[in-house]
Amino acid sequence: MAFSPSTDRLQVVTTTGILADLVRNVGGDRVVVDSVVPDKADSHVYEPSLRDVRNIVYADVAFSNYLLLEAQNVIKALDANLRDGIPNISLAEGASKYAAEIIPLVEDVSLDTIWLGLRVRGTGAQHGANRASDVLISATDVSGPGALVAYLTESFGDPVFYVNSADGFDASDGYRDDTATLPPAAHTHMSWAFTAPGVYRLTMSAKLRVAHDARPVDIGTQTFTFAVGVDPHSATGIPAPTVLAAGHADIAVDLDSGRLHLYADPHGGGEVNQEVYDPATTVIEVPAKALKEVPAGRGYRFLGRPGQQVYQLPQAVLGRHVHGEIDPHLWQDVGNAQAYVELIRDTLTAADPAGASTYRRNTETYLAELSALDAYVAETIASIPPSQRYLVTTHDAFGYLAHAYQIPVAGFVTPNPAVEPSLADRRKLTETIRNLHVRAVFLEPNLAARSSTLAEVAKEQRRQVCAIYGDAFDDTVTTYVRMMRFNADSLKRCLT
Structure with missing residues (x-):
């Protein structure tokens, strides 16, 4: 969708499709929302287009995740092209005031040199x-x-x-x-x-x-x-x-x-x-x-x-x-997504006071849906026997899922999706799958073209390859609620 300056609705730009979906649920018919990073793309490396810049110029409100999730060129395009005085909200940073729980990005120090x-x-x-x-x-x-x-x-x-x-x-x-x-x-x-x-x-x-x-x-x-x-x-x-x-x-x-x-x-x-x-x-x-x-x-x-x-x-x-030092993938914990939604509600209300009652009503409805989602994800993952409840995936984007729903991340191919795994990465992954008797590994569909190592190791170890969504939607999963339900169902189906 490309923005038009003639519409009476609030023009909102977000950096990712997940954030756009949250905004649509709060804003309803009072907002027009566009995401800079399109579905199926990788927010870590995406390069904004001229059309993206035009949408930013017309925006009345902007939302990013930040904590260095998005490519720096996405952030620069946003910050350089918004008009003066336009709200420019970093949700991951602001959500802590709404009781979001953040966790550090802990890196492995297993190399034998500095x-x-x-x-x-x-x-x-x-x-x-x-x-x-x-x-x-x-x-x-x-x-x-x-x-x-x-x-x-x-x-x-x-x-x-x-x-x-x-x-x-x-x-x-x-x-x-x-x-x-x-x-x-x-x-x-x-x-x-x-x-x-x-x-x-x-x-x-x-x-x-x-x-x-x-x-x-x-x-x-x-x-x-x-x-x-x-x-x-x-x-x-x-x-x-x-x-x-x-x-x-x-x-x-x-x-x-x-x-x-x-x-x-x-x-x-x-x-x-x-x-x-x-x-x-x-x-x-x-x-x-x-x-x-x-x-x-x-x-x-x-x-x-x-x-x-x-x-x-x-x-x-x-x-x-x-x-940065904080894991930016906060939405993998549904409770954190609720904090995002409350911050979005207050931001839209400040930008469009006439819509306050609409934003409040939509938010109450959506928060109730998210509470039910949170319970569903927790119950579904808890039904996986603890001895089989291990997550092996493409990259290190599921720390919040692991923390909130007690499913340990046993391994990933690389910490970042824009990387090429080493032989040591492959060897460590193979040993993890074999030693923990992991039944399946999980692949993010938008990273399939760059995740051959995970598929190869799974094939060698005769393990199933299943889908899990981290940063982006596609034609199958088009909303945040569907994404989290899909992930919970996929984990249960493939690990039990």
């Missing part, structure tokens, strides 16, 4: 930053016995370079080539490769670009030390250094303090256990066991010749996986 990524902390409010702003994190200098390459491996193995000391640091265009761009409050994984053993020192700077056409604001500069294949305690020249050798760590930009530091959780447990480390007294260890052979194929020539050995801290999650 995971090192990039992170943006703080709000940058003193600089006028918002969710559509960009933080530019640039390498400005590297010293060491070899080349240092920090890169991200996208799906299908294509590398994107953030740092490559072999070709120097070019700033001739005003922005350095060796630059990563992240939104505020975001985090990304990456691989770090070193072509020779020794001590490396990497200097990085950060800038904040509040708007697309704004001049970037300097945030800070810092140097980070790596001990590659050498003793981190004696080789670096830092007296009694703190050594980061395991767990999850990030080179972090703090927009509020104007500092770059290390933010690390060396013992596991996720972001809640991460602490700030001073780069001047901390060494990042790249141990001898991180020595790997450069694989065959032209795509990895930047690391050296095939078979040549390099030291590498692996990318924790393959693919362009930018995310």
Whole structure:
């Protein structure tokens, strides 16, 4: 549906079809609703069209999920093209005031070397930053016995370079080539490769670009030390250094303090256990066991010749996986969807006071339907014997379903749908299915084209492949209520 500015109804734009359905149930005939991300598409990677932008321009109210669920270009299109004064509501963030329960996005720390990524902390409010702003994190200098390459491996193995000391640091265009761009409050994984053993020192700077056409604001500069294949305690020249050798760590930009530091959780447990480390007294260890052979194929020539050995801290999650610290898929708990609905009611009422009684009446009816849905999902899943109640699926989008309805997520192919699973991912998935005697695995229909690994492992283990819906509708499931009922029924049918 494309908006027309001539209609008397309230024009509402949402980022996803699930949110659009919730708005239609509250707004009824008083609203016209359009979703930026169409059915069957993936909100994590969708690129807005000119038609999407036109719909945004005409909108009277906008709803996104956010918590970094949507692709950043979707959020930028929304925030840049809404007219001044138009309500622009992030439902996942606002729903907490309506008793929504949020859970952290906990990442696995099972690798035997440190995971090192990039992170943006703080709000940058003193600089006028918002969710559509960009933080530019640039390498400005590297010293060491070899080349240092920090890169991200996208799906299908294509590398994107953030740092490559072999070709120097070019700033001739005003922005350095060796630059990563992240939104505020975001985090990304990456691989770090070193072509020779020794001590490396990497200097990085950060800038904040509040708007697309704004001049970037300097945030800070810092140097980070790596001990590659050498003793981190004696080789670096830092007296009694703190050594980061395991767990999850990030080179972090703090927009509020104007500092770059290390933010690390060396013992596991996720972001809640991460602490700030001073780069001047901390060494990042790249141990001898991180020595790997450069694989065959032209795509990895930047690391050296095939078979040549390099030291590498692996990318924790393959693919362009930018995310925040809170799991954004709140609607998989029906109680959270009810909180969304109440926030939608109040937002529409403020934008259209004449419709207040309609919005209140529609909301009461829909909340009653959702309460019945919540009970149905809980009862249906509870009827699955606990020994068979395990969810193995495409990507990590069902933490709220697991938490609310006591169905443990035993495994997923990758944490993010826009990734290519590794051999280790496949091996772990196979062992999980075999050891827990999992009867079926669950595939999101909109991700079927990119989920061959799940189907292959299920076939090898003679397990059924069943459907489950996470982020998007299709021709079979067209409403939120149908989606949650379908998921509960599919789980019961395939696991019992």
